Amino acid sequence: MTAQGKAHRDASYGLLTAIAGEAGVSLSTVSKVVHRRRDVGAATRARVEELLSRYGYVRPGERDPAMPQQIVAVFRDLSGPYTLEVVRGIVAAADELGIDVVTGTTGHRSISQWLQESVALGAAGLIIVISMLSEEDQRRIVEQRLPVVLIDPLSAPSHDIPSIGVTNWSGARDAVQHLVALGHTRIGMAAGRAHSLAGAARLHGYRAALEEAGIAYDPAIVRSTDFDFEEGLIASLQILGAENPPTAVFAASDAQALGVLEAARQHGLSVPGDLAVMSFDDTLVAAMACPPLSAVRQPFEELGHEATRVLLHLAEGRPPASPRIELATELVLRTSTSVPRGAHTAPGHGASDPQGKDVRTDSYVEPRDMGGDKVLGVSGGSTTNGVQVR
Amino acid sequence: MTAQGKAHRDASYGLLTAIAGEAGVSLSTVSKVVHRRRDVGAATRARVEELLSRYGYVRPGERDPAMPQQIVAVFRDLSGPYTLEVVRGIVAAADELGIDVVTGTTGHRSISQWLQESVALGAAGLIIVISMLSEEDQRRIVEQRLPVVLIDPLSAPSHDIPSIGVTNWSGARDAVQHLVALGHTRIGMAAGRAHSLAGAARLHGYRAALEEAGIAYDPAIVRSTDFDFEEGLIASLQILGAENPPTAVFAASDAQALGVLEAARQHGLSVPGDLAVMSFDDTLVAAMACPPLSAVRQPFEELGHEATRVLLHLAEGRPPASPRIELATELVLRTSTSVPRGAHTAPGHGASDPQGKDVRTDSYVEPRDMGGDKVLGVSGGSTTNGVQVR
């Protein structure tokens, strides 16, 4: 009396009848095996199950194994050079397993609509990239029991929802340590959104590096703004206009770093001669900027790859290895950072080698040829709450 | 005796029985309506159909209207800044209609596998972006009867498969006419793959503009290569090393144009002072290059949008308006093009205004702020085989 008419039967007529004949049991018994009744002997059940799967019988309501499996990946928008890299990572990981990826944005449809959609599709799970989740969204996600993984959520998510990001704090710390090692003692920051997880972590990494170097934190040369170009420009104009301006600025994103470059231009400062600029992200534009930007590289493609792996792990009913995974960043040195004007030797604070002399400061860096970039350090390793992964 | 057990029935038990009661007919009659037998009176049929849809009855084998509709979009790979724009166009157009987009690459799965996958998903259709289709692929596409639309196919496809691209020929012609109007008479070309549709069209647009200006075509300053940076660089080194080198080079892609810039650097030529460089594509990197590149802009996002519209049009069973649609390109002027050194007045060939004086040659162009770019001309209009669209 339950779900028998609600069928998604696969084939033919007397399929169960035929199986009953072949198994040498009655149709009743086959029917009980199909409905997973317990009043069937183990040997009989095994024999019938074997025949059922041999004949490709699909239980009513059960997912047809011939039906392609899917996952859904939604983005705040599909702009920004990092987006494509994340998509590529997700699609590559899914493709290897023959799983389809439905790609969408939260522009036309809300997160809870996407959640419904994913369920309607019978998707294995949902990846939500760089979005703000309301309490309501989080509640629904937990209620739906659909596997969900967040990439770089803007706010700290419930611990019931696994999230993946990068080592923002230590990546920022490495970057600023490098500037310190080059001899800079006056370092500003075009910081990101103070209320975003990543923005706060990068700011604190910056502060940690200063503190370790015995440099006082000066709010006059730090501004927290949105991660974009315009805000980065406005913030940088203020920072460079400070009474005691910095010789180096660390930007919390590539877009903001482009704002720093523009502000330097407006102030008549040459980069890196008068001002060293360090960025965070290392998307395509970092290598393309004039001059090419040194930057903390986020492994965007790997973020997508890892998110997919975690999602499919959850979809198999296994618990998440960790509610939070952070992938390592890398410090990539290009021409925008050098020793401060007038400094003849880098003091070498020891945190990381200065190496300013090895950084190419005059040649053009073609973005498709990263061979010339110098990768100085890898932050944090792949960690799950501090534990090494793989 | 045909496909009745192969059900995807939707609900409950006496649904048809209940409808029979409500319609005041026998169950037999309802059954006949469901199976579209012809021996049912029109009035009776209408009454029963009405009740069937009111109760949300889904015919066996018929697509459940509650099931989300999908389209599939496959790319050769998900790299290159244009890819994201095309994806964005497709997703935006689909999102408006509540349709999901499955995104994949032809890296792990062949085109014919994607064709099968699309059918298995019950997708409304398949968009294939910038790929080489074998004869076999084309045959299968036509056989499958699944709606398929090609974006920028590398080879001329069968006329049975609609394709969408841009006005490569007239876009290239406009670009070269502009260089001519600036006063250049010695113009080289880092041309694209000679055997690709787009590459051939761009080369012929270049030749047409030269011919119209009465300038002889000189193969010594033209090289056809792959659309990438390395090939563009090698070709440009040869072109700039010619006995009588050009004062301007037209590149068939942004990546090749970056190769031209690098070759100019290696030859000690300043851009645009010693060499004007014109590009084709106008992806993110064109505006980011040093100096920012003048370029023929391809409407990538619009390509995705239009492809989706055509696909859904086909999916409704309507014939394609045209087997081939070409969207207009735009000429975007930045700092990489100016009058040739020594030329004091532009001769003004009249094809397009020189306007070299209005082009910013010294200020930094922020890619997110295209307001400063100068759009000179729009090529071709939106055409379907020359006929205006929309």
Next chain:
DNA sequence: CTGAAAGCGCTTACAG
């Protein structure tokens, strides 16, 4: 643990 028997929802050949 198994199956004969009754029953359910639906389909169809056939009589009118």
Next chain:
DNA sequence: CTGAAAGCGCTTACAG
């Protein structure tokens, strides 16, 4: 054009 009747594939309450 309609429906009574036979039948099909499957399920389940029940007897053993």
